[in-house]
Amino acid sequence: MRVGGLNRASVVFTAEPRRGALWARRKHAKKALAKALRRKAPPRKFWGERLTLRSLVWDSPCFLRGLRASVVKTAPLVVASLIMAGCARAPQGGADPGLAAEIGRIRAIDNHAHPVRWVSAGEKPDRGFDALPVESMEPESDPVALRPGSPAVQEAHRALYGGQTKAQVMAARGAQYPAWVLDQMGVETMLANRVEMGNSIEPPLFRWVPYADALIFPLDNAQLAARTPDRRGFFALEDQLRAHYLEAVGLRQIPGTLAEYLSRVVTPTLERQKQGGALAEKFEAAYLRSLAFDPVDQAAAARIYGQFAGRAAPGEAEYKPLQDYLFRYIAAECGRLGMAVHLHTMAGAGGYFDVSGANPLNLESVLNDSSLRKTPFVMLHGGWPFIREIAALLEKPNAYLDFSQQSLMLPPATLAGNLREWLELNPEKVMFATDAYPYSDEMGWEESGWIAARNGREALALALTAMLRDGEITRTRASQLARMVLRENARGLYGL
Numbered sequence: 001m002r003v004g005g006l007n008r009a010s011v012v013f014t015a016e017p018r019r020g021a022l023w024a025r026r027k028h029a030k031k032a033l034a035k036a037l038r039r040k041a042p043p044r045k046f047w048g049e050r051l052t053l054r055s056l057v058w059d060s061p062c063f064l065r066g067l068r069a070s071v072v073k074t075a076p077l078v079v080a081s082l083i084m085a086g087c088a089r090a091p092q093g094g095a096d097p098g099l100a101a102e103i104g105r106i107r108a109i110d111n112h113a114h115p116v117r118w119v120s121a122g123e124k125p126d127r128g129f130d131a132l133p134v135e136s137m138e139p140e141s142d143p144v145a146l147r148p149g150s151p152a153v154q155e156a157h158r159a160l161y162g163g164q165t166k167a168q169v170m171a172a173r174g175a176q177y178p179a180w181v182l183d184q185m186g187v188e189t190m191l192a193n194r195v196e197m198g199n200s201i202e203p204p205l206f207r208w209v210p211y212a213d214a215l216i217f218p219l220d221n222a223q224l225a226a227r228t229p230d231r232r233g234f235f236a237l238e239d240q241l242r243a244h245y246l247e248a249v250g251l252r253q254i255p256g257t258l259a260e261y262l263s264r265v266v267t268p269t270l271e272r273q274k275q276g277g278a279l280a281e282k283f284e285a286a287y288l289r290s291l292a293f294d295p296v297d298q299a300a301a302a303r304i305y306g307q308f309a310g311r312a313a314p315g316e317a318e319y320k321p322l323q324d325y326l327f328r329y330i331a332a333e334c335g336r337l338g339m340a341v342h343l344h345t346m347a348g349a350g351g352y353f354d355v356s357g358a359n360p361l362n363l364e365s366v367l368n369d370s371s372l373r374k375t376p377f378v379m380l381h382g383g384w385p386f387i388r389e390i391a392a393l394l395e396k397p398n399a400y401l402d403f404s405q406q407s408l409m410l411p412p413a414t415l416a417g418n419l420r421e422w423l424e425l426n427p428e429k430v431m432f433a434t435d436a437y438p439y440s441d442e443m444g445w446e447e448s449g450w451i452a453a454r455n456g457r458e459a460l461a462l463a464l465t466a467m468l469r470d471g472e473i474t475r476t477r478a479s480q481l482a483r484m485v486l487r488e489n490a491r492g493l494y495g496l
């Protein structure tokens with residue numbers, strides 16, 4: 001598929017360069033991959049990889065959820081037992097079978113995913129999720145679940161295609177193939193995070209979530225791009241996407257003043273996307289800068305814009321207040337237009353990713369901004385590894401989270417522990433999601449979506465069973481919570 005008039009690189013940007021980097025190496029150049037993997041040896045510690053006490057302690061997600069490094073160094077045995085106690089938040093005997101079966105039957109709303117359009121023979125493939133600029137991304141250590149040859153992928157293949165190949169099933173299903181995939185995942189509605197919608201990825205099954213990052217970086221981004229090798233690639237793609245947005249409002253370059261930029265570019269772009277069916281605007285800002293969007297008055301932002309628009313590239317510090325202002329302006333516009341704001345809040349977009357900058361606590365001043373209370377903020381991927389920080393933020397009336405990507409990357413028992421912490425506090429703010437994504441030929445959006453949907457349901461069943469067995473909730477409440485997480489919370493938020 002072609003995504004409207006976008007060139008290939010614009011499309012690539014929206015396909016989340018992180019995964020592109022991980023997988024296009026495999027997809028397009030197995031030899032290059034092998035070489036890249038060899039370069040990475042010896043592999044960095046990652047959970048499940050080197051099972052020493054030290055790695056258990058340092059790499060355990062339970063550890064990440066709360067143990068202090070000083071204790072670790074002085075009393076390893078005590079710490080090891082604490083880890084075991086922490087992990088036992090999931091029930092020993094597995095999930096309650098009746099509850100698990102019930103959860104398996106609930107048709108879900110997937111809060112965040114990247115479905116791929118079906119195209120007929122001879123038509124260009126949907127490039128929306130290709131990721132060619134991997135040449136510019138440096139090697140990183142992939143999590144175990146995302147490595148080639150994962151057993152879960154084989155399971156997904158068997159479950160989805162039986163004795164047939166993926167290509168045979170796609171050919172047989174035709175344009176109904178994406179809808180059929182949703183059916184296999186037990187998903188009724190999928191929020192599709194894409195540049196544009198199109199044939200076979202359409203409402204009512206698929207609902208649109210476009211991207212807004214390009215709008216908060218309107219100036220020459222050369223200095224930001226120079227920060228890391230990966231950001232060089234990201235910003236080139238941002239610039240191309242913004243050029244597309246400008247073209248759509250009949251401009252070739254940004255206007256001379258901030259007021260004009262807001263009225264002629266930003267607001268019309270958001271309104272066009274709303275009219276196109278968008279439920280939310282997605283920010284991948286955490287790939288590009290910190291999530292600390294400070295309050296900035298319009299006069300100060302206008303001065304920066306006026307000083308640099310069409311001229312020199314500002315440095316990070318002098319540019320940031322303008323970005324901050326634009327983010328809050330867009331968030332307010334989303335509230336006015338009845339759209340939510342989706343934010344990538346999770347470690348990960350390459351080996352140079354600023355993990356501390358992606359800590360959802362950085363969003364606190366935005367969530368405390370009384371002028372933005374009409375805007376729902378959905379923190380995608382559950383803030384991992386900042387599980388408790390994000391839990392505390394759920395007390396803000398307009399803060400929500402989904403557990404996409406965690407449902408693919410973490411084993412269900414680990415995710416169940418995270419889920420339980422949230423469900424015990426603000427269960428109406430927690431939403432099911434997969435982050436289904438075309439990682440490779442082997443793990444397409446179908447396989448990753450199927451695995452994440454299965455793991456997510458299993459984790460939910462484990463978390464609720466544990467709460468049930470500990471006497472925290474009744475069986476009736478467990479059923480109610482399952483429906484809330486899998487669909488009712490999202491229905492209420494987006495008015496579906």
Ligand SMILES: [Zn+2]
Nearest residue numbers: 016112193435
């Ligand atoms: Zn995503």
